[in-house]
Amino acid sequence: MAGMKEIRGKINSIQNTCKITKAMEMVSASKMRRAQERMRAARPYANKVRDIITHMSEANPEYCHPFMVKNRGAKRAGIIVVTTDKGLCGGMNTNVLRTLAQKFKSFAVQGIKTESTAIGSKGVAFLSGLGSEILSQVTNLGDTPHLEQLIGAIKIQLDRYSQGKLLAVYLVYTRFIHTMKQEPIIEQLLPLTNERFEKRLDIDTPPKLLWDYIYEPDAKLVIDDLMVRYVETLIYQSVIENMASEQSARMVAMKAASDNARTVINDLQLIYNKSRQAAITKELSEIIGGAAAI
Numbered sequence: 404m405a406g407m408k409e410i411r412g413k414i415n416s417i418q419n420t421c422k423i424t425k426a427m428e429m430v431s432a433s434k435m436r437r438a439q440e441r442m443r444a445a446r447p448y449a450n451k452v453r454d455i456i457t458h459m460s461e462a463n464p465e466y467c468h469p470f471m472v473k474n475r476g477a478k479r480a481g482i483i484v485v486t487t488d489k490g491l492c493g494g495m496n497t498n499v500l501r502t503l504a505q506k507f508k509s510f511a512v513q514g515i516k517t518e519s520t521a522i523g524s525k526g527v528a529f530l531s532g533l534g535s536e537i538l539s540q541v542t543n544l545g546d547t548p549h550l551e552q553l554i555g556a557i558k559i560q561l562d563r564y565s566q567g568k569l570l571a572v573y574l575v576y577t578r579f580i581h582t583m584k585q586e587p588i589i590e591q592l593l594p595l596t597n598e599r600f601e602k603r604l605d606i607d608t609p610p611k612l613l614w615d616y617i618y619e620p621d622a623k624l625v626i627d628d629l630m631v632r633y634v635e636t637l638i639y640q641s642v643i644e645n646m647a648s649e650q651s652a653r654m655v656a657m658k659a660a661s662d663n664a665r666t667v668i669n670d671l672q673l674i675y676n677k678s679r680q681a682a683i684t685k686e687l688s689e690i691i692g693g694a695a696a697i
Contacts (some may be wrong), residue, residue: 407682410675414668421664427491428657434546435582435650441547442579442640442647449640456595456633459616459626466622468630469565471595477570479516481538481560482506483592483638484530485576485645486523488542492649493656496525499577499587506573506589507533515570518563520556522642538563548642550635557638564593576641577648583655585648592637 484503486496510517521527521540530537539556563569572593578586618625 407675407678410671410678414671414675417664417668417671421661421668424657424660424664428654428661431650431654431657435647435654437546438643438647438650439579442643445636445640445643449636452629452633452636456629459629466626468626470561470593470630470634473594474564474567474570477568478514479518479569480510481564481569481572481593482517482519482535483557483560483572483574484519484521484523484526485574485641486521486526486529487645487649488524488544489649490525491656492652495577495585495648495652498585499575500526500529502587502589503529503575504533506575507535518560518569520560522553522556523645544642544646546646548639548646550639553638553642554635557634561593561634569593574637574641576645579644579647579651582651585652588641592634595633 482503484499486499490496507517517535518538519530519535520538521530522542522544524542527537527540527542538559541552541556544552560569560572564572571591573589574592575587575589578588580586
């Protein structure tokens with residue numbers, strides 16, 4: 404009977420765990436919908452700002468913003484890592500941090516040192532364990548991030564690039580594809596490249612004939628302001644993409660945990676029934692044996 408009590412205890416414990424994972428699945432599903440709406444609402448603006456600033460890099464040769472200049476003499480690279488503050492979201496953080504570790508290895512082979520900015524406590528823990536120099540960090544953003552929470556930490560990287568101390572600045576995050584798929588991304592934030600611009604050009608038309616702007620009051624003020632908007636938009640977009648991915652991954656992980664818990668409960672219930680049947684059979688045998696002896 405001690406074995407049966409132990410099995411009953413395990414069943415009760417797993418049932419309680421199943422209730423928790425089911426509740427977390429439902430909460431994540433609700434948060435995921437809001438995160439996806441926020442992400443989709445921001446995507447068109449982010450894409451448009453990126454396109455305009457890329458076109459301007461070709462359209463105004465008389466002024467070149469520091470973010471458009473390659474710092475060829477620098478021996479350091481900046482990394483902005485976007486992860487989650489909480490766990491229980493499957494392999495999402497593991498995948499993006501594994502991709503980041505590979506990037507660090509390639510930097511080490513080239514003799515390039517790194518300076519990092521971590522957004523999310525998981526990234527802070529990983530970078531600390533890796534021994535990378537952490538210039539700034541942002542944690543506890545909540546379910547609705549605000550741009551004001553991010554700019555202070557990011558400005559350190561941008562200032563160092565403007566001063567010519569960084570070879571490039573890279574942005575690492577998880578891009579939301581759909582509910583069942585999230586993709587780890589490493590993209591170059593600075594210097595601005597024209598790869599996206601070249602892919603959209605008509606091959607028969609020179610770029611300077613396609614993009615020509617009239618600036619008011621002058622090109623420097625307009626481009627400086629747009630570059631700030633560009634960087635702010637990309638980083639904010641990466642954070643909300645990462646949050647949508649987090650809620651999707653957590654919902655899937657909690658659903659899998661609930662399903663596994665039910666499977667384990669069914670197996671334990673079968674074992675419990677067999678043990679109970681064996682105990683009843685044993686008692687009947689003892690009663691029949693005692694009656695026969697009398």
